[in-house]
Amino acid sequence: MTPPPATDIRGLLDRYERPLVRYAQSIVGDLESARDVVQDAFIRYARIISGEVGGDDAMQPARTTNEAEAVSEVALDPSDTRHVEAWLFTVTRNRALDHVRKYSRIIPMPMPEERMSEEPGPDEELASSDAADWLLKLLDALTPNQREVIRLKFQNDLSYKEISDITGLTVTNVGFLLHVGLKKLRTLLREAPLDAIPIRLRTAL
């Protein structure tokens, strides 16, 4: 599908709103906040391509006190439709992380280890016959950044380079996270009892 022109706001919304909301939700947790985040990203986009605000400003990295977490600035290039997509993902991600940082001060989120100990892990959920649900539970066993790059790669068909631009990770790091994440998923699949694995997933063993 040909991406819409950069000035076609409605076309861009139609094309990207769902993937972006899903991506934002994977970061912020709740749907309404995810929608707010995506709306903000699109408003930002509209204002930048109209020249009302500068593109560099829009690509400010996620605000954080930890300099090491800051991602490099990338200006919006509306002439490159692939870049527009990556830009929208980047701004969505930054806004979503802002949101998480803000509210995590108020509502402490469980650490991944804690959550895994409290919730049924993949081994306990083998009864599920739905491959998608089952796979999503497997993903929970990965680290957050492994999950994120896997989602960006396989759910949104982004390249290593685009994922690197979005996350601020190096391309090498993106490759490493995907490598380790995929390997871990395969290991988890192998360790699960065969008869509990959805048939669709058994082919990966």
Next chain:
Amino acid sequence: MSYDDPKFTAYALNELDANECAEIERAILVQPQANAEIAETREMAGILRETLKTETAPALCEHHRDAVFRAASIAGKAANLPLENVVVTGQPAWWQRAGFWQLATACLVFAFGVYAIGVSLGGSGLKGDGVVQVRDVQKVQIGNLAANDDARIEADPSLKVPMVSTREGTPSVATDFNATNTIQPGVVSVPNDLVDKLQPIATKGPHVVDPNDPLASFKARADIGKKSPVKAIAPLAISPHEQVVLRADNGEVKLTGDEANRYFSVREYLDVRWREASSLHEGSTYAELSRIFRHESYADGIHRFVMIRCPSIKVGVSFVSKENKEPEWPLPADTKIRTISQPYFEPEFGN
């Protein structure tokens, strides 16, 4: 190179250039098991692509899309750049919908004047279809203001002005409203630090909140009655260079666009919080309640539950007591709610 190298995964996912591919293919020749690894990686990748794309991908709500279109429209016109397919029509804003203005009209006691004066954008004006024309108009008069004791400031239904915040992404300065990124036609509330400026021009009176629909009453009217400070509500849309002037017979207060925008509270944001609060019911647990509300106890023995993300929303809660005695806080996580009031809205600006 070991076949456990991330480059093999990159090769399997077609992420390498020709030179790197050749390098991997040479390595495969001396490590036959690498082929199996690559095949497994591709199989896993295929499954991930197929299954992850079936995960629910919700769309934005209409009001989110409207906000985007409005921002695009106003920004595009400001830059004289026709954005394709940006037409703000159809879906009316909340204050334009049926029912709202019947309520508003009933409450309207006096007229209220707000002037939006464009400065560097060359002025601000209004035309149909909800699109703000930001060129060639120097002044927009929304209404006239004359106050009496029980006067209320009302939004003007004829005004169709999208809100443009200069501070998107930055929360409102008001602690009880968080205008996080949501740019909507909304209300401007005047918080404490502007009350001193506004008091000389307004009479005072009690703030009225309908307990059955606090959000509606809040957005629909702001009392400038005898007891509470001014709470002005108007569907203002202030571009960064515009200025809002609140005017009465005996004075005026000027707010710059940036200043005024900081005080927009946003109905959609409150609606979200409202729905969140309403999800609790009898039989919900204390743990579920605590995810949304913070328990506060006071010296006089009063306990309140204040919404964590919107402290203006509160609920009254009683719990099922196993031992029929005064509970000790915090309650056990599995304690069941016996009764829970409708969330009520308690504006915290003003005194």
